[in-house]
Amino acid sequence: MPHPSDPTRYETAQLKAGVLMEALPWIQRYAGAVMVFKYGGNAMVSEPLREAFAQDMVFLRHVGVRPVVVHGGGPQINRMLERLGIASEFRGGLRVTSREAVDAIRMVLTGQVQRELVSLLNATGPYAVGLSGEDAELFRAVRRGTVVDGAEVDLGHVGEVVGVNAEPITQLLDAGRIPVISSVAPEVDVAGRPTGEILNVNADTAAAAVAVALRAEKFVALTDVEGLYANWPDRDSLISSLSTSELRAMLPGLQAGMIPKMEAALRAVEGGARRASIVDGRSPHTCLLEIFTDTGIGTQLVPDHGASS
Numbered sequence: 001m002p003h004p005s006d007p008t009r010y011e012t013a014q015l016k017a018g019v020l021m022e023a024l025p026w027i028q029r030y031a032g033a034v035m036v037f038k039y040g041g042n043a044m045v046s047e048p049l050r051e052a053f054a055q056d057m058v059f060l061r062h063v064g065v066r067p068v069v070v071h072g073g074g075p076q077i078n079r080m081l082e083r084l085g086i087a088s089e090f091r092g093g094l095r096v097t098s099r100e101a102v103d104a105i106r107m108v109l110t111g112q113v114q115r116e117l118v119s120l121l122n123a124t125g126p127y128a129v130g131l132s133g134e135d136a137e138l139f140r141a142v143r144r145g146t147v148v149d150g151a152e153v154d155l156g157h158v159g160e161v162v163g164v165n166a167e168p169i170t171q172l173l174d175a176g177r178i179p180v181i182s183s184v185a186p187e188v189d190v191a192g193r194p195t196g197e198i199l200n201v202n203a204d205t206a207a208a209a210v211a212v213a214l215r216a217e218k219f220v221a222l223t224d225v226e227g228l229y230a231n232w233p234d235r236d237s238l239i240s241s242l243s244t245s246e247l248r249a250m251l252p253g254l255q256a257g258m259i260p261k262m263e264a265a266l267r268a269v270e271g272g273a274r275r276a277s278i279v280d281g282r283s284p285h286t287c288l289l290e291i292f293t294d295t296g297i298g299t300q301l302v303p304d305h306g307a308s309s
């Protein structure tokens with residue numbers, strides 16, 4: 001410990017101690033809590049950032065939190081589809097997906113993005129186990145379309161998760177592992193029987209379904225903006241906290257990728273997760289700052305009742 005006669009080093013050391021002490025009540029509060037992290041492809045922009053995310057998950061696991069990662073990979077999918085010459089477009093923030101595209105998407109998400117995340121998480125110990133919605137009947141999905149400018153749009157092989165088998169996830173958590181889940185899902189018919197088709201599920205939507213099934217303490221979505229802006233792209237309009245009814249009123253005015261993201265956050269909180277947060281994945285360790293500081297970071301969504309707890 002530096003001596004008080006060396007003011008700069010002493011102040012720096014005191015600052016560090018302050019940060020650790022600020023974390024203590026949150027560490028106590030979140031002991032044993034399940035938190036679901038949606039790691040978006042746009043937040044995976046560099047190797048050091050991906051490493052920092054993996055370190056955050058391992059840190060959380062070691063202070064008693066039970067993290068679950070659901071990942072995306074939109075930009076990585078774009079690159080692969082382009083290489084394969086498969087056309088793709090987004091409507092209402094969701095990819096119009098052909099059967100041919102599903103094969104490529106499955107390969108990129110579970111064969112590439114998930115593998116890299118698992119190996120980063122396992123750099124310092126045997127923590128991560130990768131799963132997709134196809135493993136152990138983790139997800140059941142039905143086809144969904146969307147509405148753009150009042151008109152119904154057919155999205156092809158795009159799914160909405162209608163059932164989550166939470167057991168394999170909780171078994172992994174009980175064993176001290178960090179589940180890493182890719183957002184592809186088997187399709188089921190109206191009777192709940194598998195049709196044999198695989199559907200492409202937006203990763204925010206899949207993560208929300210997992211957060212609801214696990215009744216997560218937190219649903220945290222990492223993306224490539226600081227949070228939700230009231231008047232996008234006006235950078236002065238960042239919202240630090242809003243309630244579910246305030247968000248519901250904003251939903252019709254949202255654009256592009258923010259539509260499924262904020263719909264997912266709403267679904268998570270209304271479905272039983274205590275909180276949802278949108279944080280900037282372009283800066284390292286935002287997950288730790290969001291969870292272990294008094295002010296948090298990014299945009300927090302709270303239920304209409306209990307906003308102060």
Ligand SMILES: Nc1ncnc2c1ncn2[C@@H]1O[C@H](COP(=O)(O)OP(=O)(O)O)[C@@H](O)[C@H]1O
Binds near residue numbers: 258
């Ligand atoms: N109101 C808004 N606030 C913040 N971002 C917005 C808003 N409306 C649209 N966006 C866009 O949504 C993007 C995030 O969605 P998306 O690209 O799907 O992220 P991810 O790949 O992380 O899921 C931002 O980069 C931004 O361009």
Ligand SMILES: CC(=O)N[C@@H](CCC(=O)OP(=O)(O)O)C(=O)O
Binds near residue numbers: 041093095159183
């Ligand atoms: C239906 C749909 O849009 N699926 C997404 C799945 C990946 C994803 O959501 O990735 P990000 O989180 O990086 O955006 C897609 O095909 O891009």
